[in-house]
Amino acid sequence: MDDILLLEAIERYLNNDMSVEERTYFENLRKNTPEIDQMVVEHNMFLHQMDMYSAHRNLRHGIHDAHQRLLERGDINEGAELTTRGRVIQLWHKYKRVTAIAAGVGGIIALFISGMVMYFAPAVNGNQLQQLSNDIAAIKKKQQVQGNLINEVKSKLPEGVRFVSGGSGFLIDPKGFIITNAHVLKGSGAIVVNSKGQEFNADIVHIDQEKDLAILKVTDKEFIPRKSLPYGIRKTSSDLGEEIYTLGYPRSEIVYGMGYLSARSGFDGDSLSYQLQMSANPGNSGAPVLNNNGEIIGVLSTRQSSAEGVVFAVKSRNIFRMVDAFRKTDTAAEKIKLPTKSNIRSAQRKQQIAEVEDCVFYVKAFAK
Amino acid sequence: MKADSNEQALLKGLANNDSRAIETIYKENFNTIQAFILNNNGSYDDARDIFQEAMIALYEKAQSESFVLTCQIKTYVYSICRRLWLKRLQQLGKYTNQVDSLEETIPVEEDLDNHEKRNAAFAIMDRAMNSLGEPCKSLLEGYYLKKLGMQELASEFGYTNADNAKNQKYKCLMRLKKLFFAQYNIGE
Numbered sequence: 001m002d003d004i005l006l007l008e009a010i011e012r013y014l015n016n017d018m019s020v021e022e023r024t025y026f027e028n029l030r031k032n033t034p035e036i037d038q039m040v041v042e043h044n045m046f047l048h049q050m051d052m053y054s055a056h057r058n059l060r061h062g063i064h065d066a067h068q069r070l071l072e073r074g075d076i077n078e079g080a081e082l083t084t085r086g087r088v089i090q091l092w093h094k095y096k097r098v099t100a101i102a103a104g105v106g107g108i109i110a111l112f113i114s115g116m117v118m119y120f121a122p123a124v125n126g127n128q129l130q131q132l133s134n135d136i137a138a139i140k141k142k143q144q145v146q147g148n149l150i151n152e153v154k155s156k157l158p159e160g161v162r163f164v165s166g167g168s169g170f171l172i173d174p175k176g177f178i179i180t181n182a183h184v185l186k187g188s189g190a191i192v193v194n195s196k197g198q199e200f201n202a203d204i205v206h207i208d209q210e211k212d213l214a215i216l217k218v219t220d221k222e223f224i225p226r227k228s229l230p231y232g233i234r235k236t237s238s239d240l241g242e243e244i245y246t247l248g249y250p251r252s253e254i255v256y257g258m259g260y261l262s263a264r265s266g267f268d269g270d271s272l273s274y275q276l277q278m279s280a281n282p283g284n285s286g287a288p289v290l291n292n293n294g295e296i297i298g299v300l301s302t303r304q305s306s307a308e309g310v311v312f313a314v315k316s317r318n319i320f321r322m323v324d325a326f327r328k329t330d331t332a333a334e335k336i337k338l339p340t341k342s343n344i345r346s347a348q349r350k351q352q353i354a355e356v357e358d359c360v361f362y363v364k365a366f367a368k
Numbered sequence: 369m370k371a372d373s374n375e376q377a378l379l380k381g382l383a384n385n386d387s388r389a390i391e392t393i394y395k396e397n398f399n400t401i402q403a404f405i406l407n408n409n410g411s412y413d414d415a416r417d418i419f420q421e422a423m424i425a426l427y428e429k430a431q432s433e434s435f436v437l438t439c440q441i442k443t444y445v446y447s448i449c450r451r452l453w454l455k456r457l458q459q460l461g462k463y464t465n466q467v468d469s470l471e472e473t474i475p476v477e478e479d480l481d482n483h484e485k486r487n488a489a490f491a492i493m494d495r496a497m498n499s500l501g502e503p504c505k506s507l508l509e510g511y512y513l514k515k516l517g518m519q520e521l522a523s524e525f526g527y528t529n530a531d532n533a534k535n536q537k538y539k540c541l542m543r544l545k546k547l548f549f550a551q552y553n554i555g556e
Binding site: 003004007008042043046047049050051052053054055056057058059060062063064065066067069070075076077078 | 385387390391394395398399402412416420423424427486489490493494512513534535538539541542545548549
């Protein structure tokens with residue numbers, strides 16, 4: 001009980017609730033009794049501690065309330081209230097490390113695989129190259145038997161039909177008349193493929209075995225007829241030494257080759273052909289031979305197997321003759337209007353090629 | 369950089385537990401801290417804890433008589449949070465090789481030491497309060513924290529008169545002091 005009274009007195013003293021008399025009395029008591037003095041100091045400190053504790057608690061509440069208010073107003077964002085985007089970010093933070101590890105492992109595997117591919121790729125290519133050269137060897141044998149024809153390009157066998165040969169061809173009329181070698185068209189039908197890889201159905205409308213030329217008509221609805229052709233077809237003979245070039249499909253992609261006119265006659269004095277000095281491969285058959293002016297002077301047809309780079313081209317004037325003959329047998333031929341004037345005469349070679357390229361087709365002949 | 373007058377006003381408001389000042393400081397700084405914590409292995413809860421701790425440290429700083437804030441509030445809060453978070457990460461045994469710090473920081477170790485001492489004292493007080501039991505706890509809270517009058521408390525708790533309530537209060541206070549100092553002096 002005394003302790004409580006004392007405590008009350010101390011508190012009143014600290015709160016300045018004492019009258020002057022009482023205060024003087026109490027201060028004397030403090031001076032004379034160290035125990036009481038100690039209690040006063042201790043209680044003062046404790047009250048101070050209580051005040052701080054109180055302020056601290058109020059502050060925590062205040063901060064917590066501020067947090068809730070800001071959260072409600074959307075000034076700050078937290079997991080629970082977040083939109084999907086925020087959740088993604090949260091997930092990202094959560095799984096950042098896992099993701100990094102996964103990505104690292106993925107990267108290592110990718111490197112490993114590409115390393116394996118690099119290691120094995122040349123061997124595989126080697127086989128393919130080997131196979132291809134075998135084919136060429138087979139072709140060579142055949143060519144010797146058949147009289148130096150360049151024609152064979154083995155094709156895959158799609159549904160129902162069997163591709164028997166392939167070569168090149170080019171437009172002689174913007175409406176879709178294509179000229180190629182007769183020996184290219186060994187089967188019963190053909191399709192043509194442009195330099196962009198689009199395929200079109202075509203009919204064989206005329207074949208002249210003697211001149212080794214044939215005409216195809218593109219019948220596909222997807223084919224958009226051109227307004228005009230960039231090149232002209234030369235009626236007269238060309239000169240010895242004239243620089244010439246060709247665009248053809250020895251492979252499924254268009255290939256450019258160049259050379260010069262080396263003789264006015266073809267193999268064994270064949271007056272229908274020129275002899276050219278250039279490299280040509282199976283598949284080049286039917287490709288146009290152009291001069292610097294962008295005029296077609298011939299249709300590439302055969303090569304001499306016993307000599308390197310000796311190639312023969314059917315002279316362009318035979319195209320006129322054949323179309324004339326065709327007109328006599330078929331009224332459809334009346335539509336054919338052969339271009340005689342080159343529109344790319346003054347153009348650079350690269351520009352000429354860009355123009356001509358669109359008119360040269362890959363011809364695939366098939367048998368049912 | 370000296371804190372400008374606007375910031376001084378904010379700090380004064382914070383020292384007086386003014387809710388608008390608290391809200392302004394909160395709004396201006398929270399997102400930066402949250403981003404910092406989230407970018408360094410922390411969660412939303414961590415960000416809230418750390419930031420609120422920093423607010424309290426700032427409040428203590430603003431209250432102290434020798435109060436001089438020699439930098440912007442932003443820098444001070446960031447420095448505190450960074451220090452606190454590094455410490456927390458260390459305690460959790462999560463070491464981050466490099467906590468990103470593009471922000472300017474100031475040394476806050478001394479302030480944090482004081483802050484932690486205070487926190488320890490508050491924790492002791494908290495425990496002492498909670499082990500008192502009712503009605504002692506509520507009575508003392510009513511008188512010393514909510515600053516209610518004795519008459520008010522007497523009627524609220526159902527004492528016949530204020531003197532009885534006062535008597536009871538002192539008994540409770542003595543028990544609390546005992547509990548508190550028992551812990552507090554060990555802590556010292």
